Each structure stands twice: as structure tokens, then as C-alpha cells.
Amino acid sequence: AQSVTQLGSHVSVSEGALVLLRCNYSSSVPPYLFWYVQYPNQGLQLLLKYTSAATLVKGINGFEAEFKKSETSFHLTKPSAHMSDAAEYFCAAGYNQGGKLIFGQGTELSVKP
């Protein structure tokens, strides 16, 4: 069965430090891959999306992610964390354009001053 795994339900970094949130998908066919951010009691906001055009994807708010087929990974990074980055982050995979998404378990990012 297709699945998305996010390693680490909670990640804590200091302000200004590197942010690394891990995501692996299980499929031999590279799907569409997404990273979303969710603030408390809100919906999901798209950070970035991979659609096979480029393996390094740049998103909003300084985030980027690199698609690595050999590792079936799509890790999210940001060079320097900001307090406003504290939120829940979800990795998701889509196997058909416009079809249902498969979500990872989510990673809560905390940023310490």
C-alpha cells in the first residue's frame, strides 16, 4: 500500500538554526509530492510541490525540498529558522493529478528563542 512516512513527530530547533523535516514515500513511481504547513485551528497552506520538473523545489517562506528518487525521500529544509515557523508540517503524496492525497503523520516544529 502507498504510504508517506515523516520521521519525527516533533522537531525542536533554535531560532536561526537549520530546519530539517524528513519525509519518505513508498512507491516505485515518483508521485506528486507536497509539503504543507498548518497553524493551530487552521487549514493547510502549500509550502511547495514536486511535479518532476526539478528535483530541488523552492517554496514560500524560505523553505525548499529535494526529491531523491534513489532514497524515495522529499525532505524539507530551511537554512535559518524563525519563530513564526513554529507549526505542524505535513508531507503528502499524490499519485494522480487531482486525485486524493496520502498524508504523512505530521511533524510539529518548535522554534526556541
Added chain:
Amino acid sequence: GAVVSQHPSRVICKSGTSVKIECRSLDFQATTMFWYRQFPKQSLMLMATSNEGSKATYEQGVEKDKFLINHASLTLSTLTVTSAHPEDSSFYICSASSGDREDGGYTFGSGTRLTVV
């Protein structure tokens, strides 16, 4: 950018009553609408998928008679929780898709916090 308006944002209802949640796509045609349920500190759980003018497809374990979904137009989909009980209390989120767009093809509503007392 694409916007999905979800209402209400919060609702408290008495046990046994029904609650309707609306999602409207404001500037695009939502050919497909996804309805999710999210428990605290958990991921999104897909409840059902609906295409405009068709019956919704429910995920395994979701009671279709309890969670009624209507997608009568390309801009409006509704989820009605019938005969709500406290265990139905949750955060419900809709997501609209219209194919390939700049935002990745999916736009999420802001969610509805349902509390059944």
C-alpha cells in the same frame, strides 16, 4: 490565488442534532472536493471524495448515512453530520481540486471545529 471558503469555523451543537459545513471555491471550479477529519495532534484522515454532480465515494469505515456529502455545483460542497454525538467532535477540513494549478492543484479550507455536547 485560489481560495476555498469554509463555514462555519466553529460550531457547537447538541447531541442528536445535525450540522452542515459548507465549502465554496471562490475563484475556480472545484471539480473534486475532498473531506477530511483531523483529531488533535494527528494527521488528516480522508473521509470521502466527491465529484460535482456525482455521489461521493467514502473511505472504508466512514458511515455515509452519517456524513452526508453534497457536491451539487462546481463551487459548493457541503458535509452534513447527522445525529451528531460527542465522538463526532473533531476538526473537519475540505480540500478542492481542479487539476493542475500554480498552487499544486489542491486548495484547503480553513477548517471547522465541531464540538458536540
